[in-house]
Amino acid sequence: MRVLALFLAILLFSSSAFSQPNIYDIVTIKKEIKELKEKYKRDLVTGEEYEEILTLLEKKLTVATEYQKKREEKSYAQKEFKKAQKLFDYGDYKGAGRIYDKLLKKTYPQKQFEYGKDLYEKGDYDQAPIVYRKLLANYPESEWADDAHFGLGMVYYDLGKFDKALEEFTKVSESKFKSELSFQTTDMIQKSLLASYEIPQAIRVLILQGVPKVKIRTLKGFKIIDLTNGETITFVSLDKPLSFKRTQEGIKIKGKKVHRFVTVPLKIIALKEDDLLKINGRGYRGQVVIRRDKRGRLNVINEANIDDYLYGVLPYEISPAWPLEALEAQAIASRTLALYRKRRSRAKDYDLDATIFAQVYGGVEGEDQRTNQAVNKTRGKALTHKGKIINSIFHATCGGHTEEAKNVWQGSEEPYLKSISCTFCKNSPYYAWEKRIKERNLRNILEEKGLNLSRIKEIEITEASPSGRAIKIAIKQRKATLPLMANNFRLFIGPNLIRSVFFTVSKKKNEFIFRGHGWGHGVGMCQWGAKGMAEKGKDYKEILKYYYTGVKIEKVY
Numbered sequence: 001m002r003v004l005a006l007f008l009a010i011l012l013f014s015s016s017a018f019s020q021p022n023i024y025d026i027v028t029i030k031k032e033i034k035e036l037k038e039k040y041k042r043d044l045v046t047g048e049e050y051e052e053i054l055t056l057l058e059k060k061l062t063v064a065t066e067y068q069k070k071r072e073e074k075s076y077a078q079k080e081f082k083k084a085q086k087l088f089d090y091g092d093y094k095g096a097g098r099i100y101d102k103l104l105k106k107t108y109p110q111k112q113f114e115y116g117k118d119l120y121e122k123g124d125y126d127q128a129p130i131v132y133r134k135l136l137a138n139y140p141e142s143e144w145a146d147d148a149h150f151g152l153g154m155v156y157y158d159l160g161k162f163d164k165a166l167e168e169f170t171k172v173s174e175s176k177f178k179s180e181l182s183f184q185t186t187d188m189i190q191k192s193l194l195a196s197y198e199i200p201q202a203i204r205v206l207i208l209q210g211v212p213k214v215k216i217r218t219l220k221g222f223k224i225i226d227l228t229n230g231e232t233i234t235f236v237s238l239d240k241p242l243s244f245k246r247t248q249e250g251i252k253i254k255g256k257k258v259h260r261f262v263t264v265p266l267k268i269i270a271l272k273e274d275d276l277l278k279i280n281g282r283g284y285r286g287q288v289v290i291r292r293d294k295r296g297r298l299n300v301i302n303e304a305n306i307d308d309y310l311y312g313v314l315p316y317e318i319s320p321a322w323p324l325e326a327l328e329a330q331a332i333a334s335r336t337l338a339l340y341r342k343r344r345s346r347a348k349d350y351d352l353d354a355t356i357f358a359q360v361y362g363g364v365e366g367e368d369q370r371t372n373q374a375v376n377k378t379r380g381k382a383l384t385h386k387g388k389i390i391n392s393i394f395h396a397t398c399g400g401h402t403e404e405a406k407n408v409w410q411g412s413e414e415p416y417l418k419s420i421s422c423t424f425c426k427n428s429p430y431y432a433w434e435k436r437i438k439e440r441n442l443r444n445i446l447e448e449k450g451l452n453l454s455r456i457k458e459i460e461i462t463e464a465s466p467s468g469r470a471i472k473i474a475i476k477q478r479k480a481t482l483p484l485m486a487n488n489f490r491l492f493i494g495p496n497l498i499r500s501v502f503f504t505v506s507k508k509k510n511e512f513i514f515r516g517h518g519w520g521h522g523v524g525m526c527q528w529g530a531k532g533m534a535e536k537g538k539d540y541k542e543i544l545k546y547y548y549t550g551v552k553i554e555k556v557y
């Protein structure tokens with residue numbers, strides 16, 4: 001084989017162009033092909049070898065033709081060409097073929113694209129764009145330029161550079177070629193568009209639930225994005241709010257000279273970053289999403305960066321006048337709780353609501369410079385236990401002992417929510433309290449909740465936790481006794497009347513006297529205790545580690 005190859009090489013290239021200055025002598029290569037064909041006719045080569053060499057020469061011709069056009073690549077190609085020739089002369093057709101293939105990749109736009117795509121699929125986000133850009137520089141008019149733009153778009157999209165991705169996808173959609181990519185491109189344009197509006201570290205808070213309409217305005221205008229297809233409508237400078245009213249199919253937007261119909265879900269974004277969205281007159285940072293609930297009413301969800309959200313939460317959770325270390329402890333507890341809920345609500349339309357059952361959230365109006373400072377100083381810090389974000393619940397005042405979670409909510413047992421003694425909340429106005437309720441009133445309230453009762457003779461605590469909180473109570477009547485979970489009893493009567501289940505109960509004439517300690521469920525951090533600790537010179541780390549057993553404070557973003 002080798003001998004034959006050598007013989008062939010001498011035969012074919014004795015007058016070859018390779019010894020001459022111009023290796024791209026296409027006429028010569030064509031002559032070589034012609035000669036090869038003649039040798040084959042005269043039985044000087046086998047069929048197998050003829051096929052192999054012919055393929056090779058055809059590749060060589062393509063490469064030479066391509067490089068003829070591009071001067072800048074010539075010197076590189078010249079070297080490679082010589083290498084290939086040497087391999088050919090030694091009968092290494094495969095080796096020579098590999099070099100021609102490599103050169104082809106650099107010349108053919110299709111090959112170049114496939115090479116780029118290969119790199120992209122291997123996750124090489126540095127090299128893939130270089131190959132795509134080279135293709136665009138060499139073949140700006142080629143149909144493959146569309147593919148290169150699309151490929152670049154995918155790289156940017158994966159890297160989270162949605163604006164740049166959008167630019168590339170738009171180029172494909174505006175191309176003069178009727179690209180096969182058009183369906184995928186429309187899809188990616190929509191995806192990038194929506195992704196480009198996403199807020200980093202966003203939390204989704206339900207601020208209005210099941211309303212028939214909502215009024216929205218900004219000072220400097222806003223845009224509405226249809227989340228089903230990415231279409232946008234822009235409203236520039238509105239001197240009056242627009243009303244969004246639900247209809248059978250979607251939403252009717254009405255305002256001065258404005259009359260439009262849109263579909264839901266939709267997202268509303270202020271045009272200027274420093275502008276606030278006013279929802280029914282209340283200002284919010286971030287964006288707003290409107291969705292329909294199962295009954296077709298509107299749910300209004302504020303999507304805000306978690307720290308922006310905390311600005312609006314802290315002043316409602318704690319007094320901004322309290323010591324900074326207590327505010328910082330609260331900022332971390334609130335941030336942790338929001339992250340904990342966020343991680344458990346991915347499949348839902350929102351992460352939290354804005355009521356006392358989640359965290360009270362008042363938007364921008366309630367913000368205070370001191371609580372904002374506490375949020376900023378602790379940015380990204382959260383509580384973890386064995387590497388996981390904890391359910392960092394808290395309450396106003398424990399009244400002497402915090403409570404284990406399992407004694408309040410059946411089935412919830414967390415190693416970091418232990419009962420600990422706390423004397424730091426002694427100055428809380430709710431450290432000790434008394435509530436008198438007439439038998440008749442008490443019975444009325446419970447009957448309103450659907451309980452069937454006769455005259456209450458006595459209320460007995462039948463089970464209490466080691467910390468002293470009632471777990472079960474018995475409502476004794478003349479003939480019957482109604483057992484009740486103490487926590488439910490508290491919620492039935494009203495959590496602001498019976499401030500905790502940390503109570504004893506006695507009866508004097510027609511009145512029940514509840515004497516209790518603390519306000520709230522008693523689980524996790526005692527907020528008044530945090531204040532007390534800060535006043536005694538403890539820092540936020542000491543406070544948090546006191547109330548949450550075995551936790552770490554980590555920077556999570």
Ligand SMILES: [Zn+2]
Pocket residue numbers: 397398399400401422423424425526528529
């Ligand atoms: Zn306490």
